[in-house]
Amino acid sequence: MKLQEFQSKMLLARYGIPVPRGDIALTADDARRIAFELNTEGFAVKAQVPAGGRGRSKGVVLVSSPEEAGAAARAMLGRTLVTEQTGPVGYPVRQVLVEEAVTVDRSLYLAILIDTARAEMAVLAGPEGSEEIEDKLRSAETTIERLHLAASGKPDRADAEALALRLELESRQIPAFVALLEQLASAFVENDATLIELNPLAITKSGAVIALDAKIISDDNAMFRHPDLMALRDEREDDGVEVAAQSRQLNYVRMDGNIGVVANGAGLGLATLDMICAANGRPANFMDIRTTANSLDIAYGCSLLLENPAVRAILVNVHGGGMQPCDTIADGLGIATRRTGLKRPTIVRLAGNNAEYARFRLQNFGVKVIDCPDMWSAVTRAVATVQDMGETR
Incomplete structure (x- = not known):
């Protein structure tokens, strides 16, 4: 969930972070x-x-x-x-x-984010804050300093002071910077944020620090813990389809490819996208069917794929578990096919609880599928099916 600037500043002000x-x-x-x-x-x-x-x-x-x-x-x-x-x-x-x-003596770049490659929280800080920060990084006009955060999210004071020195802050400016960094880390952890960015963070002639601009992104999957943040959501600014999918127990993100993806579990869904790309294919979406989704919820998600004109084939990669067996997902696909009256070449890899029964349910719904024994064969078959239609990268 993305907060707008004024909302981000309201939240940060609760933690004592100065804003205009x-x-x-x-x-x-x-x-x-x-x-x-x-x-x-x-x-x-x-x-x-x-x-x-x-x-x-x-x-x-x-x-x-x-x-x-x-x-x-x-x-x-x-x-x-x-x-x-x-x-x-x-x-x-x-x-x-x-x-x-605000009259600015100097501006900095400061952010806390989740480093997914290292599975850790990290502080990124630059000696210059501006809208051109990314361009300047690419052209090596500026640099970014990095500070690892412990699992608690609390920065070590000595490390924070060392970071301030690397940014060439004056000694009188360091205490305010360190205090702000500690407050920012508290806001990050307590609000399940994935990114808090202050760009620019202003330093005044008196040595005060002020967040001139602020961006906060919080984890959608943690919003059940933050009804106060959910109340700030302006659905007019969101992708309406993705918001509707959230209400149907689906984590769904539209992409620009031509292979529709149905998967249960975020890890399995991401692995499926990676494999499609490795096979020179283009996924049309990310879909994570939560264990709480029923067949009608899944039918909604499958309908999104069937009604998307860019989708030329559908890849179903699921592993049935105790809470959500394969046949629940098969029923969702069958219901969507009947409701929409639309069909796409459908490649399936079914494993786990009730996999055989799911194949039987698909037959009953009249859904013709290409059944594959493993993930890679299903992915390569889906990519080949689309390429045979004349679709290329």
Whole structure:
């Protein structure tokens, strides 16, 4: 789940992390009023969409008066903002954040994330924060420092101070930086985050640190522990299909390939995607059928694949367990086929609990399948089936 900037800042402020004063505006009049009440010399008006790169697309504007703040909000509200992170469709701007402008002596990049390759939490920090951070990293104009976090998420104070020195912070700035890093780590762990990014993190002439921009992504699978975060979700900003799938006990992500994938379990689903790519195929989706899904939930997911015109073949790779036998998934596929009246070449690998009965159920539904004995043969058969149709990479 992605929080928008103003939501991220509200959450971080609970942990004592300094953020600029500001408020959300839904109209130009709101923006003008908020700027007037802030009573400062400059203001930032920022479009609230769940994507970065806003500044380069005129989604962040600095102004010097409440009247200019209102005019900037009027220009943004109702507009579709397109950045390099939104794709060509973009996001509609329904609200803007109006906050005090901060005089910056120096800006840093600071983030905590889950390093999936190393299965650990890590701090990434750079001596320069900006929207161009990725471009500068690619061109070696800047560097990123790294700090490993223990399983508790609490940074070692000596390591944090050493990181501050590598960033060439002044001695008077180090205590505030270390304190902020500790607060950030607490927010990360307690909210099941997968990423918290402050870019830029401002350092003022007085040595204070302020999060000028903030991004938080929390694990969707942990949202049952965080009803307060779920209440912040704006489904208008989400992929409606993926949100609907979540409510049907499916973890589903659309991709740009042509082989529809049905799998039960996140690990098995990811392994299936990797194998398709290794066989020079292109998966059309990720699907993890949770153990709590029933046949009607699974039918919904299978219908998404059947109704997707890009899907040329379907690969079913499941291993039945005690809570969800293979026949439940077979029934879901059969129901979807009957409901939609659509068919695709379907390659299956069935193993585990009730695998043979699942084959019988598919026959009863009239679903013709290519039955394969193992994962690799199923994957290569699916890729070959699509290629025989004239579909290539």
